[in-house]
Amino acid sequence: MAFFNLSAIPNARRSMVSEAAINLSPVITMGDISVSARVGFRGKGALNFLKENGFSAPDKPNQAKMTELGICILRLSNTEFWLIDSSNTNQSVIESLELASNGQDAVYRLYCQHSHGAFIVSGAPIADMFAKICAVDLNIDSFSEGAIAQTSVARVNAIIVRMEGDKSSTFLVLSDSATADYLWHSLADAASEFV
Amino acid sequence: MKIMNCPLNGPRNISEFVYGGEVKTMPNSLTCSDKEWADYVFYSDNTIRVITEWWYHSASGYWFIAERHTASDEIFKTYDPSELFNERIEFESKPEPVEEKSA
Numbered sequence: 001m002a003f004f005n006l007s008a009i010p011n012a013r014r015s016m017v018s019e020a021a022i023n024l025s026p027v028i029t030m031g032d033i034s035v036s037a038r039v040g041f042r043g044k045g046a047l048n049f050l051k052e053n054g055f056s057a058p059d060k061p062n063q064a065k066m067t068e069l070g071i072c073i074l075r076l077s078n079t080e081f082w083l084i085d086s087s088n089t090n091q092s093v094i095e096s097l098e099l100a101s102n103g104q105d106a107v108y109r110l111y112c113q114h115s116h117g118a119f120i121v122s123g124a125p126i127a128d129m130f131a132k133i134c135a136v137d138l139n140i141d142s143f144s145e146g147a148i149a150q151t152s153v154a155r156v157n158a159i160i161v162r163m164e165g166d167k168s169s170t171f172l173v174l175s176d177s178a179t180a181d182y183l184w185h186s187l188a189d190a191a192s193e194f195v
Numbered sequence: 196m197k198i199m200n201c202p203l204n205g206p207r208n209i210s211e212f213v214y215g216g217e218v219k220t221m222p223n224s225l226t227c228s229d230k231e232w233a234d235y236v237f238y239s240d241n242t243i244r245v246i247t248e249w250w251y252h253s254a255s256g257y258w259f260i261a262e263r264h265t266a267s268d269e270i271f272k273t274y275d276p277s278e279l280f281n282e283r284i285e286f287e288s289k290p291e292p293v294e295e296k297s298a
Contacts (some may be wrong), residue, residue, distance in 0.1 A: 150255035
């Protein structure tokens with residue numbers, strides 16, 4: 001079997017978002033990265049497995065870390081990790097990691113490639129925009145660089161990540177593929193106020 | 196909006212949580228009576244006291260345990276289930292397969 005998981009084949013992926021080009025605000029930009037490669041692992045052996053394969057994960061849950069390759073490692077709980085290739089240039093790295101996990105003890109592959117939609121939302125008033133649709137305070141003082149919030153956004157579940165460094169006014173947003181299109185349009189609607 | 200403190204994610208609106216029933220010791224399904232099993236699956240004491248319950252944070256898919264007063268609805272404590280459950284529970288033998296009888 002060449003691929004452990006069908007989702008590793010890039011040309012077989014598609015986004016659930018319709019009208020991806022929609023953008024109503026000049027100060028907040030949105031990009032759909034649902035087809036970018038990603039892989040997830042869960043289990044008591046997941047942290048060590050990543051370490052052995054050269055990925056140092058964040059120390060605490062709900063923290064994210066960017067690798068030199070540009071792959072974002074999300075630690076969603078003590079034993080759950082997602083690796084997101086937001087630039088979509090590391091397909092082979094994600095693919096080989098996925099294959100390496102096959103048969104590992106206490107490491108379980110998560111099918112987050114096709115279970116979730118992924119967006120990049122960026123702009124100076126990003127926290128104010130999210131305050132309209134999310135109950136968690138996402139201002140930089142309480143939601144620092146690399147922080148993750150798993151919460152309700154526009155009444156659907158989402159994972160929000162504040163990127164690090166010069167991308168600190170950029171959020172990575174993941175939501176179930178069934179709600180991705182709705183959330184995309186809700187975010188665009190929320191952004192339209194900021195001109 | 197009521198706020199609940201999730202041990203993994205911190206304070207969140209109560210609408211993000213799902214109730215999962217009282218924490219009870221599971222009887223050995225291989226040896227217990229039907230009444231004991233029904234009591235475990237379906238019934239709760241429904242008394243006024245502080246009870247230990249399962250709760251689920253739906254946005255992160257995380258189960259945890261909360262201690263809550265059934266009358267005041269005050270939540271005293273929430274914690275990771277690993278504080279109570281630190282090993283997998285296995286029962287020794289498997290049940291005999293039930294043969295379907297034709298009518």
